[in-house]
Amino acid sequence: AALLGGAAGQEEQEDMLNEEEMTGTYPLDAAVLAYKDDILKELKKYGKEQYIFLYLAVVQQESGGNGTDIFQCSESLGKEPGTLSVKEAIAQGVKYLSDLLDKAEVTVPDDIAKIKIALQAYNFGEGFIGFVKEYGGNWSQQIVNLYAYRHSNGVKNQPPRDEQLGMWKYGDQYYTQHVLRYYYIDEGASDDNGSVQG
Numbered sequence: 747a748a749l750l751g752g753a754a755g756q757e758e759q760e761d762m763l764n765e766e767e768m769t770g771t772y773p774l775d776a777a778v779l780a781y782k783d784d785i786l787k788e789l790k791k792y793g794k795e796q797y798i799f800l801y802l803a804v805v806q807q808e809s810g811g812n813g814t815d816i817f818q819c820s821e822s823l824g825k826e827p828g829t830l831s832v833k834e835a836i837a838q839g840v841k842y843l844s845d846l847l848d849k850a851e852v853t854v855p856d857d858i859a860k861i862k863i864a865l866q867a868y869n870f871g872e873g874f875i876g877f878v879k880e881y882g883g884n885w886s887q888q889i890v891n892l893y894a895y896r897h898s899n900g901v902k903n904q905p906p907r908d909e910q911l912g913m914w915k916y917g918d919q920y921y922t923q924h925v926l927r928y929y930y931i932d933e934g935a936s937d938d939n940g941s942v943q944g
């Protein structure tokens with residue numbers, strides 16, 4: 747545990763947070779909500795309309811709805827950061843996140859445990875999903891930190907980046923919390939049987 751950093755007590759505290767309390771604590775900006783219809787249209791191609799608020803939360807975290815590459819996903823196409831048009835960014839962001847949700851076996855919008863795996867993979871890259879499976883299949887801050895440690899080659903972030911993004915110089919180790927604070931789970935999306943209406 748010492749390898750993963752001295753914030754173990756803090757991590758345990760974060761892990762113990764009620765996941766429902768973690769979600770939807772911050773509102774989405776008007777600039778993000780303005781893309782809702784365009785993103786929804788793209789989601790229909792993948793049968794993921796019920797996840798609209800998750801995709802909007804990712805846009806909120808990635809760009810706040812500013813610039814053209816609103817999903818900050820140009821690198822997932824091997825392109826330079828921020829080089830996609832809004833239309834290209836929506837197409838690629840929706841395709842990439844939909845693929846990650848499938849690979850993480852997310853089946854309902856309130857499966858926060860599996861959504862966390864897909865979200866961290868959105869930030870770290872798809873390899874994170876296989877890494878989690880190797881370590882028992884459940885997301886934990888410790889697994890996130892270990893993955894970042896290995897991919898940073900032990901290089902640490904300097905203050906204040908370490909507090910914002912985590913100890914290791916690789917991605918955002920707090921990405922799931924950063925996105926989920928904007929994720930409003932639409933309880934109205936389920937009928938009485940608990941199945942999601944598309």
